[in-house]
């Protein structure tokens with residue numbers, strides 16, 4: 001059944017687990033996520049980005065998610081809109097039947113330019129009023145995603161901030177977070193702790209200086225009843241980078257957010273963990289490997305099937321590590 005983000009995260013907080021929120025763009029991702037949830041008895045959050053809506057079209061995405069609900073009626077599913085850039089964007093998703101929306105007021109309508117605090121409060125509160133009147137949940141964001149090493153936001157996905165970000169923008173302030181939640185009444189709060197979108201998060205395995213799990217603890221201590229969200233939480237599996245590069249790819253050395261650090265966050269209020277890049281990486285690796293080994297194959301179903309099984313394994317691993325398994 002379709003449920004709201006608030007319903008799911010309240011349950012997760014009660015039982016102390018986290019839920020991966022996977023981005024969906026196509027049938028194969030949707031199948032992988034649902035089959036993994038079915039196998040592990042996990043509730044599901046699937047989210048559609050602006051890029052996904054552009055790629056597949058909002059009606060196709062919506063029906064893909066509704067098809068999942070139809071085929072797996074015993075699995076609770078949150079249909080979430082990722083990174084809305086304005087209340088109007090969120091309103092369209094609410095009208096389409098999404099059960100949850102993110103109003104990302106940390107960046108302006110271009111999805112790039114950092115905004116000031118008052119702007120963020122205003123657009124987020126407006127979205128909450130509209131969404132709550134429809135029984136839809138809202139995720140807000142305070143602080144900008146970006147690297148504590150370089151001050152740069154993740155590139156490649158088009159939602160990175162322009163220019164260099166200051167240290168104070170890259171780490172959410174606990175006091176301001178308390179104020180923001182009170183002023184906007186968001187159901188969940190995305191925080192900045194040094195992660196960024198895409199595959200290039202850290203040039204070496206992260207340490208406490210580049211990935212601030214301690215900041216999560218400080219925020220959770222200040223607002224223990226707020227569900228926290230970690231964006232940019234792909235782990236960038238090294239074994240899949242090797243597979244991609246072994247079969248013709250050229251991905252430079254790079255590191256993601258280790259699963260054990262996310263698990264530590266979940267012990268301190270993190271309830272939603274956004275993952276997109278990991279599914280992209282393993283899909284690319286699976287296709288490259290299959291086509292390199294089967295150069296005469298021309299049926300796309302053959303290689304797309306490989307992407308489903310590779311993504312399904314990642315989803316199962318996250319459902320198990322985050323404690324989502326057994327909670328559907």
Ligand code: G3H
Nearest residue numbers: 049050051052157197276
């Ligand atoms: O929020 C970031 C996701 O990775 C979505 O990226 O806009 O390329 O679909 P996208």
Ligand code: 13P
Nearest residue numbers: 198232233234274276277
């Ligand atoms: P990754 O790029 O780390 O998968 O993050 C995805 C995300 O935060 C989507 O909102």
Ligand code: ZN
Nearest residue numbers: 197231232274
């Ligand atoms: Zn994000």
